[in-house]
Amino acid sequence: MLDKKQLKKEQIMQSALELFASKGFYSTTIPDIALSLKMSVGNMYNYFKSKDVLAREIIQYISAYLGGKLRKINEEDISTKEKTRKIIEVYFKTASLKPEMIDYFLRIYLSNREVFKDGCEGMLCVNEFVTEIMIYFEEGVKCGDLREQDFFSAFGLFMGYLGGMVFLKGENVLPKDLNNYVDDIAFNIYKALSAE
Amino acid sequence: MKKKMRVLWLSAIACNGNTHSFLNYPYIEQFLDDFEFIYHPVIDSHYTLEDIVSKKIPCDVLLIEGAISKEFKRVDVSVVDIIEKYSKIVQKIVTVGTCATFGGIFRESGYEETSGMHFDQDKPSQKFQDLIDKTISVSGCPVHPEVLVNTLYAIKKEAILKLDNFLRPKEFYAYTIHNGCTRNEYFEYKVDNHRFGELEGCMFYDHGCQAPFTHGSCNKVLWNEVNSKTRAGLSCMGCTEPTFPKQNLFSTKKNMAIPENLPVGVGKRVYLTLAGISKAFKIDRLEKKLFDD
Numbered sequence A: 001m002l003d004k005k006q007l008k009k010e011q012i013m014q015s016a017l018e019l020f021a022s023k024g025f026y027s028t029t030i031p032d033i034a035l036s037l038k039m040s041v042g043n044m045y046n047y048f049k050s051k052d053v054l055a056r057e058i059i060q061y062i063s064a065y066l067g068g069k070l071r072k073i074n075e076e077d078i079s080t081k082e083k084t085r086k087i088i089e090v091y092f093k094t095a096s097l098k099p100e101m102i103d104y105f106l107r108i109y110l111s112n113r114e115v116f117k118d119g120c121e122g123m124l125c126v127n128e129f130v131t132e133i134m135i136y137f138e139e140g141v142k143c144g145d146l147r148e149q150d151f152f153s154a155f156g157l158f159m160g161y162l163g164g165m166v167f168l169k170g171e172n173v174l175p176k177d178l179n180n181y182v183d184d185i186a187f188n189i190y191k192a193l194s195a196e
Numbered sequence B: 001m002k003k004k005m006r007v008l009w010l011s012a013i014a015c016n017g018n019t020h021s022f023l024n025y026p027y028i029e030q031f032l033d034d035f036e037f038i039y040h041p042v043i044d045s046h047y048t049l050e051d052i053v054s055k056k057i058p059c060d061v062l063l064i065e066g067a068i069s070k071e072f073k074r075v076d077v078s079v080v081d082i083i084e085k086y087s088k089i090v091q092k093i094v095t096v097g098t099c100a101t102f103g104g105i106f107r108e109s110g111y112e113e114t115s116g117m118h119f120d121q122d123k124p125s126q127k128f129q130d131l132i133d134k135t136i137s138v139s140g141c142p143v144h145p146e147v148l149v150n151t152l153y154a155i156k157k158e159a160i161l162k163l164d165n166f167l168r169p170k171e172f173y174a175y176t177i178h179n180g181c182t183r184n185e186y187f188e189y190k191v192d193n194h195r196f197g198e199l200e201g202c203m204f205y206d207h208g209c210q211a212p213f214t215h216g217s218c219n220k221v222l223w224n225e226v227n228s229k230t231r232a233g234l235s236c237m238g239c240t241e242p243t244f245p246k247q248n249l250f251s252t253k254k255n256m257a258i259p260e261n262l263p264v265g266v267g268k269r270v271y272l273t274l275a276g277i278s279k280a281f282k283i284d285r286l287e288k289k290l291f292d293d
């Protein structure tokens, strides 16, 4: 069970995410977030010492959220092909149900590296998510389904593709709902990564 | 005169590497004060191999070197028959080296059903079942002379040796070779950038070091009292394990950048999480040469 403080922290992170998505990261202030939760600014600082600290915890929170979902898929006794599809489904589902999460990842975390340079070096703050992607790749190669290659060339292909689709969706460029693309994208990604 | 323990050193299908390794034991004279070889391939003994095979010479410990096959004979007698004869009279049997223990390199010899005494690689063998309680394995290619000698002294002093699942004394095989390597810092911070023979870098990530999943004391009880492979700059080849020998010993088998074999007992998630953390940082001291000009 989450303790009360952790629960409150998650509420704050959720509100911050929504505000960042609507107002933009830089123009959202700690007082704005406090106001949206009807909290005093002073009390807010009991939970997060600064906006940068909040920003870092949010990315860890998202990474843990997605990492947890991927871990379940990795632990299922299914083929790499099925796993590929399920990972894409989970990613798109999160993008539809919690667009602010993926938005934060793509538009804030990846585009404002200076905010994350202390404390989120390398993949530190997205470790849980990246670890599961690594395990998916590693197990895929080990059982002969996926082709051995450099991790980043595979990672870039997978995540770049998904990120690009969510980005297009966010820009209202996609004519159809993200779910309608799952079949084709799963086919393309698997074909690109597969050992055949 | 004090009573010496009588030892028979029997070579089966072997290169005699363990024989030679044993000769590097630095206190061999003292050892020979306490033990007597009724037969040894290169050390003088009272009896010839013909005597050993044709008679039953009193003996306390049987040492077997080399892989075992019924087909393989010494002085026209199958080694299996020689082992069976002496195993009845000795207190203990010691399989010396990886071939006698698991089959090792000579498992690949052309003889029929060649394996170690109680194991065919990691699988228990059906042969010599009744002798399991008498056997101690000291694997290695070759065995570390101190591991062999100290095991013999333990037998002589009737000290109780706790054994692992492959009958190896835990005293020497409960550790991994990684334990005590002078490159541990490089392992911790994931710095490989190694060139064979140089002092810097850990060889686990690219250069095939198997030490984190190989059991033994090479970095605790040094070779020739001086050094170990990994300290000197050569990757551990896993010579004490049932999987020895493998191929491509100088490169790390990876699946999409993740080593296929991880440190013993460390789960993939734990390993990747820790590796991800240390990978995020660059430690200048470890990137540089130790002795900078």
Ligand code: SF4
Pocket: B177, B178, B179, B181, B182, B183, B184, B185, B187, B201, B202, B203, B204, B209, B210, B211, B212, B230, B231, B235, B236
């Ligand atoms: S070189 Fe081998 S033994 Fe030494 S620290 Fe690296 S993995 Fe361990």
Ligand code: SF4
Pocket: B140, B141, B142, B177, B214, B215, B216, B218, B228, B229, B230, B235, B236, B237, B238, B239, B240
């Ligand atoms: S370092 Fe490894 S390969 Fe070398 S002797 Fe020790 S166990 Fe065998």
